[in-house]
Amino acid sequence: MNPAHQGSTHGDVESDVGRVRIFDTTLRDGEQAPGFSMDRRAKMRMAHALEDLGVDIIEAGFPQASPDDFAAVAEIARTLKAPTVAALARCQAGDIDAAGKALEGARHSRIHLFLSTSPLHREHKLGKSKQQVIDIAAEAIYRAKALAHEVEFSAEDALRTEPDYLAEIFSVAVEAGATVLNAPDTVGYTTPAEIIEMFRYLRANVRGVDKAIFSAHCHDDLGMAVANSLAAISAGARQVECTINGIGERAGNAALEEIVMALHTRRPLFKLDTGIVTQHLYPTSRLLAEVTGQAVPRNKAIVGDNAFAHESGIHQHGMLKHRGTYEIMSPQDVGAKTSLVLGKHSGRHALRQRLVELDYDIDETTLDTVFERFKAVADRQRSVTNDDLVALMGAYEADNETAAVAVQS
Ligand SMILES: CC(=O)SCCNC(=O)CCNC(=O)[C@H](O)C(C)(C)COP(=O)(O)OP(=O)(O)OC[C@H]1O[C@@H](n2cnc3c(N)ncnc32)[C@H](O)[C@@H]1OP(=O)(O)O
Numbered sequence: 001m002n003p004a005h006q007g008s009t010h011g012d013v014e015s016d017v018g019r020v021r022i023f024d025t026t027l028r029d030g031e032q033a034p035g036f037s038m039d040r041r042a043k044m045r046m047a048h049a050l051e052d053l054g055v056d057i058i059e060a061g062f063p064q065a066s067p068d069d070f071a072a073v074a075e076i077a078r079t080l081k082a083p084t085v086a087a088l089a090r091c092q093a094g095d096i097d098a099a100g101k102a103l104e105g106a107r108h109s110r111i112h113l114f115l116s117t118s119p120l121h122r123e124h125k126l127g128k129s130k131q132q133v134i135d136i137a138a139e140a141i142y143r144a145k146a147l148a149h150e151v152e153f154s155a156e157d158a159l160r161t162e163p164d165y166l167a168e169i170f171s172v173a174v175e176a177g178a179t180v181l182n183a184p185d186t187v188g189y190t191t192p193a194e195i196i197e198m199f200r201y202l203r204a205n206v207r208g209v210d211k212a213i214f215s216a217h218c219h220d221d222l223g224m225a226v227a228n229s230l231a232a233i234s235a236g237a238r239q240v241e242c243t244i245n246g247i248g249e250r251a252g253n254a255a256l257e258e259i260v261m262a263l264h265t266r267r268p269l270f271k272l273d274t275g276i277v278t279q280h281l282y283p284t285s286r287l288l289a290e291v292t293g294q295a296v297p298r299n300k301a302i303v304g305d306n307a308f309a310h311e312s313g314i315h316q317h318g319m320l321k322h323r324g325t326y327e328i329m330s331p332q333d334v335g336a337k338t339s340l341v342l343g344k345h346s347g348r349h350a351l352r353q354r355l356v357e358l359d360y361d362i363d364e365t366t367l368d369t370v371f372e373r374f375k376a377v378a379d380r381q382r383s384v385t386n387d388d389l390v391a392l393m394g395a396y397e398a399d400n401e402t403a404a405v406a407v408q409s
């Protein structure tokens with residue numbers, strides 16, 4: 001083991017009071033989803049963006065998965081300065097050694113071990129008894145500890161595992177030297193009430209609990225990944241594993257931007273901070289869309305095109321009076337912008353505002369006529385652009401001139 005790894009304070013349990021660590025797994029679980037895989041170059045671009053975003057841990061990949069993934073993890077480990085770089089490994093010597101090797105150049109390294117603990121996985125996937133699973137985990141942790149600054153142990157399918165058995169394997173994991181205990185909801189099955197119960201139980205029953213922090217890793221199969229992550233945090237988890245845009249296996253992982261902005265926007269409720277530079281959320285989301293070629297859905301919370309867009313007249317009127325009427329956070333805080341989109345649902349207030357912005361001096365009579373014409377255009381097309389408005393105003397002014405000439409002659 002590199003002597004510099006000894007005595008690292010990165011991941012000091014004491015420093016976690018009032019702080020939730022953000023463990024980004026966009027480059028590992030995120031890229032496992034069909035259509036999202038990233039090559040070494042794409043991973044490097046994302047890794048730099050994630051470092052600028054301020055994530056605490058970047059899970060760079062699964063070195064045993066492929067030579068390119070090994071190379072990507074190694075390059076990220078060598079290059080990044082601030083975040084801990086993590087690599088995933090099964091509880092197998094080959095995986096652990098590959099992870100250790102890939103992480104050699106890292107300033108702060110973490111081997112992330114996982115092993116299934118639920119009855120279904122133990123019996124059908126691994127074909128191992130409860131005790132065998134515990135022994136395999138302990139041996140793997142001992143091996144990994146010699147190869148990285150820190151070891152995280154994930155009990156795969158934890159939320160479908162018997163709580164007393166989960167507490168036992170985590171107790172052994174702490175004894176073996178793991179300092180992060182992750183209880184993943186691997187298949188997105190749990191609910192907020194259940195995950196709270198599980199984390200409270202673990203905190204009360206894992207031996208040596210003060211030597212480790214608990215982590216949540218939630219999947220979105222039932223659309224509850226973010227809610228479950230926040231629930232786990234409220235029950236004492238001080239690390240959350242999440243991805244940009246919520247990408248990941250099947251329906252995805254908990255979306256990083258949603259967890260971070262929930263903690264930020266509802267700070268009086270959670271009383272917890274992250275180290276995320278929130279203004280980087282939107283640009284990082286767009287970079288991921290660019291490198292994967294997968295567009296962000298318009299209605300995606302925080303980073304979708306519609307997250308701060310308003311087309312309805314009643315909402316636009318409210319927004320023009322006070323932004324707080326229809327926005328619970330400032331778009332600038334996530335690096336985005338508000339837009340008032342003109343369409344068939346818009347009203348006079350928003351239309352007048354846009355015409356003023358376009359330098360038209362407009363009285364009530366003009367507004368009424370132009371508004372009627374605007375609605376007719378809006379009924380034919382999805383949105384009405386500035387060019388459409390200029391054309392409408394041009395036609396209106398031409399009609400007025402014709403009418404004036406007719407009156408004179
Ligand atoms: C919940 C998660 O997201 S876990 C991470 C999932 N991610 C991935 O699988 C992506 C990368 N994976 C890969 O590239 C390949 O699966 C590899 C290279 C790791 C392994 O490939 P192969 O050796 O051909 O095995 P394959 O994937 O078909 O089967 C998995 C094997 O790992 C074993 N295994 C699964 N999980 C673990 C674990 N945590 N610890 C030890 N062994 C495990 C299985 O029992 C099976 O063993 P067997 O080959 O003795 O039957």
Ligand SMILES: CC(C)C(=O)C(=O)O
Pocket residue numbers: 029114154155156157182184185186187217219
């Ligand atoms: C490896 C573990 C943390 C995982 O991805 C899961 O259980 O979903």
